[in-house]
Amino acid sequence: RMASPALLMRVVASAYSVAEKAATIVRNVMAAGDLGIVEKTGANDLQTKADRLVQMSICASLARKFPKATIIGEEELPNNEVNEELLEEGHCEEILKKACPPQFTGIKEEELVIWVDPLDGTKEYTEGLLDHVTVLIGIAYGGKAIAGVINQPYYNYEAGPDAVLGRTIWGVLGIGAFGFQLTEAPAGKHIIITTRSHSSSLVNDCISALNPDSVIRVGGAGNKIIQLIEGKASAYVFASPGCKKWDTCAPEAILHAVGGKITDIHGNSFQYNKEVKHMNSAGVLATLRNYDYYASRIPNTVKQSLVP
Numbered sequence: 001r002m003a004s005p006a007l008l009m010r011v012v013a014s015a016y017s018v019a020e021k022a023a024t025i026v027r028n029v030m031a032a033g034d035l036g037i038v039e040k041t042g043a044n045d046l047q048t049k050a051d052r053l054v055q056m057s058i059c060a061s062l063a064r065k066f067p068k069a070t071i072i073g074e075e076e077l078p079n080n081e082v083n084e085e086l087l088e089e090g091h092c093e094e095i096l097k098k099a100c101p102p103q104f105t106g107i108k109e110e111e112l113v114i115w116v117d118p119l120d121g122t123k124e125y126t127e128g129l130l131d132h133v134t135v136l137i138g139i140a141y142g143g144k145a146i147a148g149v150i151n152q153p154y155y156n157y158e159a160g161p162d163a164v165l166g167r168t169i170w171g172v173l174g175i176g177a178f179g180f181q182l183t184e185a186p187a188g189k190h191i192i193i194t195t196r197s198h199s200s201s202l203v204n205d206c207i208s209a210l211n212p213d214s215v216i217r218v219g220g221a222g223n224k225i226i227q228l229i230e231g232k233a234s235a236y237v238f239a240s241p242g243c244k245k246w247d248t249c250a251p252e253a254i255l256h257a258v259g260g261k262i263t264d265i266h267g268n269s270f271q272y273n274k275e276v277k278h279m280n281s282a283g284v285l286a287t288l289r290n291y292d293y294y295a296s297r298i299p300n301t302v303k304q305s306l307v308p
Helices: 007-032 049-065 122-126 201-209 221-229 245-257 291-295 300-305
Strands: 038-042 045-047 070-073 112-120 134-141 144-152 167-172 176-178 191-195 214-218 235-238 261-263 284-287
Touching: 007 049, 007 112, 007 134, 007 144, 007 167, 045 122, 049 070, 049 112, 049 134, 070 245, 112 122, 112 221, 112 245, 134 221, 134 245, 144 221, 144 245, 167 245, 176 245, 191 201, 191 221, 201 235, 201 300, 214 221, 221 235, 221 245, 221 284, 245 261, 245 284, 261 291, 284 291
Parallel strands: 070 112, 191 214, 191 235
Antiparallel strands: 038 045, 112 134, 134 144, 144 167, 167 176, 235 284, 261 284
């Protein structure tokens, strides 16, 4: 008889199914037409019924299976009994078949911190830019992002009425990342991807200093990392404090699993232990390849403006 799968692989396998359930909720809320939008801190910081239901679904489903893990979600929600319909008990068999990397086989449940962004790109979701939207479940151990799941509920949505919507990308350090075609950006081209709704003179000064061939402005951190690993962009640059740990944990694990790199604007790596502050106050710099080229060109004026 095979030994039972290591805890980490069971968590990732569950997170995969939980993310698929989340995507169904996201699509159902949109299809029903009442998004239930509330402003949190302003017009660019929104919460919808989908954010609320998805977070309840993800957190309650994972907490039921892994009660000792710490689960931190973006939305502050009342601690109510969760409707059974929102719970997902399943897991992805395919993930359980993969051997856990030896450095993670001894992990205990209470050592895991799971960072959840139930709907990354909420503003874009409310505006119908559906390909920007992702569901993010990041798994951290020892303060590092070690595994992640990114679901795109509307992947393929422009392919017509019969298209199968959505996909789930997952990765674990030491195993790799799956569910997409790893592609490098065109050699010698500097395509910068950055924020769509949180722009500022600092954000723009930083980008100009990198002398890009083109700049892509889209919503969602999950979406931006997908653009890097699919070769649509060469660097994700955000010289501003708006990004949070639940935005970067899952994308970081997936990017690192395929040899990419993400840091703040100063080159510091992000910490994901449960006591850490939620804000990535010194911005984001991420690439699949050629990290040093971009890091060396971030202006000192930008660095001085962003305090870790």
